[in-house]
Amino acid sequence: MPIIVNLDVMMARRKMSLNELSDKVGLTLSNLSILKTGKAKAIRFSTLEAICEVLNCQPADILEFKKED
Amino acid sequence: MEIKITTRHILIALAVVAWIIFVGVCIEAGGFITNTIYTMVFNAEGARNFWQGNDLSQLYNFDRVYFLVETSIMSIVAIMRAIIFYLIIKMLQENKLNMAQPFNKDLVRLILNIAYLALGIGLFSSWGAKHAAWFVQQGIKMPDIEHLRLGGADVWLFMGVTLIVIAQIFKRGIEIQTENELTV
Numbered sequence: 571m572p573i574i575v576n577l578d579v580m581m582a583r584r585k586m587s588l589n590e591l592s593d594k595v596g597l598t599l600s601n602l603s604i605l606k607t608g609k610a611k612a613i614r615f616s617t618l619e620a621i622c623e624v625l626n627c628q629p630a631d632i633l634e635f636k637k638e639d
Numbered sequence: 640m641e642i643k644i645t646t647r648h649i650l651i652a653l654a655v656v657a658w659i660i661f662v663g664v665c666i667e668a669g670g671f672i673t674n675t676i677y678t679m680v681f682n683a684e685g686a687r688n689f690w691q692g693n694d695l696s697q698l699y700n701f702d703r704v705y706f707l708v709e710t711s712i713m714s715i716v717a718i719m720r721a722i723i724f725y726l727i728i729k730m731l732q733e734n735k736l737n738m739a740q741p742f743n744k745d746l747v748r749l750i751l752n753i754a755y756l757a758l759g760i761g762l763f764s765s766w767g768a769k770h771a772a773w774f775v776q777q778g779i780k781m782p783d784i785e786h787l788r789l790g791g792a793d794v795w796l797f798m799g800v801t802l803i804v805i806a807q808i809f810k811r812g813i814e815i816q817t818e819n820e821l822t823v
Binding site: 597611612 | 817
């Protein structure tokens, strides 16, 4: 998929664990894991908003578009 | 006391009905195959009272190969019908029908298998019925195609096509379900 989720990079920058983010965002650990591993097919704006709020970043910091060869 | 008929009750009743039909169709298929072998190998008189009083002696005397082809078509159709009911019983017995998540790959596979079998039954029935009509044209006295269990080819074909369409809708349903599950 050309959309890459850089959640793990942002979490590492903020020194935040998956558990901590899960607690603060209010998303289950399994759903957060689906998002982190890039298995997610779609993301709700509300989820994106909550993650950006907690990690203090922009959606572009989390999502990246890379053209497939 | 009020009796509540739930989906579970309906499924149990359907399983019982499917078992009864399955046994009946198996007996019929076995009867066709046994009678064909008996007539071809042991006693030509078997064609006179083929199955449930069907008289195929004139066809047997006309040509043994045509007799074999016609009875083989009847047997194949009966076997395919038995397989359909076997698949239904298997699904009901193995509890693959998950009512909490009815859109699953197993169910799509089952519907597609039944669809292909129904198409097969339709094609073979149509072929057998055309053969029987041709025999009649040759002056051979033949039982009705309903008695030969070759009737309703168009209905089977219609059922096959309808089930393929339903299977495709189910497939799309699974895709939507997967997308929903993977939306965070």
